Amino acid sequence: MLNTTMISTAAITLNLISLIGTIIIGFLCIFMLSMLLPSIIRKHDVVLILVTNNYLALLAFALVAIPTNIDIVRGDYNLYIGMETFGCRIRAYIFYSxxxxxxHTFVLQACFRFFRVVYPLHVYLQNGITYIVVIPILWFISFLFMIPIYVWHDIKFIHRENVCLLAMHSVRGFIWSILIIYGIPIVVINIIYIRLMRFIRQSSKIASTRAKRDVIVIQRIVLVVSILTLMGIPSVVLKLMLPFTDVGKPLFYRSQNIVIVTGIIVLSFMLVYVTPQLKEVFIRTRKSGKVTSIYTQQRSILSDKSSNNNTTDYEQLSSGVYTITFVESP
Known part of the structure; x- marks a missing residue:
């Protein structure tokens, strides 16, 4: 009985942390997008377009994860009893997608950096319009790749969690999702990095400053993706242990959820480290805010002075009229 109570308390705590984490992700993405969109409208910078795509993907995750975690909390306190419906399974499918x-958005970032260094004369590969077209296609492909876990019916309603999730006993769905989510991006990004380094070493030309910066960015992308992958290893190990032991089984979904949320929070902040242009946007926004504040204060001061001057003139005029009236009265 005591063990069951401890597990229940741990499960509720883990999910509350996940819920708070997803809310933080949502607000952070909205804040970042509010800064990025004006910069993109003013200057069609491909790098900023790609970073905006990153934060849009994070926001999409938050918008799906928040109601999912809320339903789990409601189930923990017996406020809501769910069931396996079409909408429930679709929401889980969108969550994993x-x-x-x-x-996959990091793959697109790495591809852009690679094209800019290796194929600098191909202007269309560095054009913002090209990536505005490519981004929706990338999202569509990502959703398409995750369809099998839905078609195979590997997404099921988990009564203990009160939501639909990828079932822990589904080996096929688990392997497929790991391959699509982690495997393909890691392989493609590392291939891009290796080819880029080989190109720079074989090139007789001295690498430009921008090319060097692109290489550094790809190195950072490799680092970020590797860190996120390493954070997912505990879930993989726990999944491999399930057929042989029940250790961790009651908290498997909660542990997996909090690992994903923690990784996304880390990623939200590390995007600033990956993309140097984000720092410039921050600085420009702060300067713009200071200039606006100073301008507003100056206008307020000038307005007050003007108001005071008008009042003084009016008083003087009134005084003059009164004096004239007093003299002419006798």
Missing amino acids: SVAIIF
């Missing part, structure tokens, strides 16, 4: 999109 959004995680795949997040990783």
Whole structure:
């Protein structure tokens, strides 16, 4: 009885942390997008377009994860009893697809950096319009790749969690999702990095400053994706242990959820580290805010002075009229 109570308390705590984490992700993405969109409208920078795509993917994840975690909390306190419906399974499918999109957006970033260094004369590969067209296609492909876990009926309603999730006993769905979410992005990004380094070493030309910066960015992308992958290893190990032991089984879904949410939070902040242009946007926004504040204060001061001057003139005029009236009265 005591063990069951401890597990229940741990499960509720883990999910509350996940819920708070997803809310933080949502607000952070909205804040970042509010800064990025004006910069993109003013200057069609491909790098900023790609980073905006990153934060849109993170926001999509948050918008799906928040109601999912709320339903789990409601189930924990017996406020809501769910069931396996079409909408329930679709929401779980979108949840896993959004995680795949997040990783695939880094592949697109790495491809852009690679094209800019290796194929600098191909202007269309560095054009913002090209990536505005490619981004929806990338999202569509990511959703398409995750369809098998839905078609195979590997997404089921988990009574203990009160939501639909990828069932822990589904080996086929688990392997497929790991391959699509982690495997393909890691392999493609590492291939891009290796080819880029080989190109720079074989090139007789001295690498430009921008090319060097692109290489550094790809190195950072490799680092970020590797960190996120390492964070998912505990879930994989626990999954491999399930056929042989029940250790961790009651908390498997909660542990997996909090690992994903923690990784996404880390990613939200590390995007600033990956993309140097984001720092410039921050600085420009702060300067713009200071200039606006100073301008507003100056206008307020000038307005007050003007108001005071008008009042003084009026008083003087009134005084003059009164004096004239007083003299002419006798």
